[in-house]
Amino acid sequence: MEPIRVLHNIVLMDTGGIETLVMNLYRHIDREQLLFDFLVHRPQEGFYEPEIKSYGGKIFRTQPFNPLKTAGFKKECMEVFENHPEYKVLHAHQELNLWPLEYAHKAGIPTRIAHSHNAKTVVNLKYFFFRYEKLFIKKHCTDMFMCSTPAGEWSFGKKAVADGKVRFIKNGIETDRFKFDEKIRRGVREELGVGDKTVIGHVGRFMQQKNHTFLLEIFSVIHKKNPNTVLALCGEGRLEDEIRQKAKELNIDDSVIFLG
Template sequence: METIRVLNVVTKMDAAGIETLLMNFYRNIDRTKIQFDFLTHRSEKGFYDDEILGLGGKIFHIPPINPLKHKEYLSALDEFFNNHKEYKIVHSHINTYSMYPLRAAMKVGVPVRIAHSHISNVPLDLKTPFRIYTKKNLKKYSTNNFACSEMAGKWLFGSEAVGRENFKKIINSIDASKYIYDEETRSRIRSQMGLEGKFVIGHIGRFNKQKNHKFLIDVFKEIYKINPNSILMLVGEGELQSSSIKDVEDLGLKENVIFTGVRSDIHELLQAMDVFVFPSLYEGLGIVAVEAQAAGLHCVVSDTIPKEAFITNLIKSISLKSSVMSWAGEILKYNNHYKRSNTYNQIFSNDYDIKKTVLLLEDFYFKNSKE
């Protein structure tokens, strides 16, 4: 049987939410039958590039989307697809902008063109008119519409599209067994990081406006006033990291905030935390909140997180309109060490284990590659 090669269209294969999800799929899919290739919108090397090449994937590069260089971008897409007519399935993960690669793919007769929604909102900015245009026209060029949650699907494709046959909800699943709480791992990581006896509040996410780090740091300031033994662990990198570091320094919290950078041991860092806090302005799902629950960790999240992420009784939402003191009070409820539980069965029974999702994807790719 000939191997099916699926072209995934992404921004760059860095260690962010969408990219980590794709790598979870890629590691667990049957690569003797299905191979992933990646068309990225950056020329520089991504965090996952070496692993992709090691797994047998190919990586292609085109320039980033730039409204001021629109024609050059469209030409680059046309040139790519004219030179790579071997792809029968193109799976695009760049939200509204998926319109462009899927249109270029349609021009050369690619039969299966998937638009995948990973977010449920984008704030207004200078690119808003550009997004409105691409969002309006996207469905002309996609044959199939995927989303990580119903909210994400309605945002990108419209409420009516979610009920159609060509729509699928593809859950942002994880290797749940990897996250099962382990006291030995917790002790080892806390010892390595000098966290013994500390109240550790964790957050995982790219430093950008969406993740709302400034608000989180303000909340932590209130927690620190009440419990100076508290530590805020911020995992990730991004364009707003330097301003977050400055905020921490200006508030006199430098000794109590850890910036870990990008890490490949998220499953172990979650063991070391005492509570996970996720005050995002918007999310398509919020896969890290699922990972935190899989680690038996209590989670305090914003009311923008889709209902699909509420898998266990460990997760509590608070309005972003609530005061920093309200958030601090909720987080401080977990100040005293509590008994962590094994939530694997709950994760699995709610279809968040990667093995189930991969079977669904494999079935879709097999079926549609033959049509």
């Protein structure tokens, strides 16, 4: 019997938190019974794509989504849905999921999952489209998932969460990968040139939700009390230059490592 194929809607299969969660699941499911395929909306290859293909997964690409110009995006999504009737499940992960879910509904995909991974987001143009999405998303999804109660309440409303209509999906982590290893510790410390200093690490995009500004303010206090400390920031994003400038203003830039 052919495995069931689930189509995941994700902007790009790079090394973000959502993408890593999905890949952790992909590595441990029975792939003779279930396979993950991906509908992405960027032309470049994502970090995880070779691994996905090694498992037998497929990648479909559309143009990037623009809520002000949806015609081309809709056409390309509908082509995937209509040309691949084997998909009975669309799992939509990120903000502005209303449109892929609506198109999947129109194409007759019976199971359509809206998965909230974020609580209230930064107020910009995207925010207003997300508020619009919240009015209609429950009309087009059959199932609602959340990574936390605040995320579920933000996307689907407090009543839906309180009534048990939103399923809580834990963000699983492969803990064995993070077991302490003295050899690795020494090698990384040597590579970074930090000697015996106390290293505080942070992994996250340079985006408003990750609150790097507050992190630097905390570290500046720690560093004043203990100069034998460094802060290692792993990630990239549109606020990186701003955070670098903040480190200079706090006079801690020589003790903050930007790992990329």
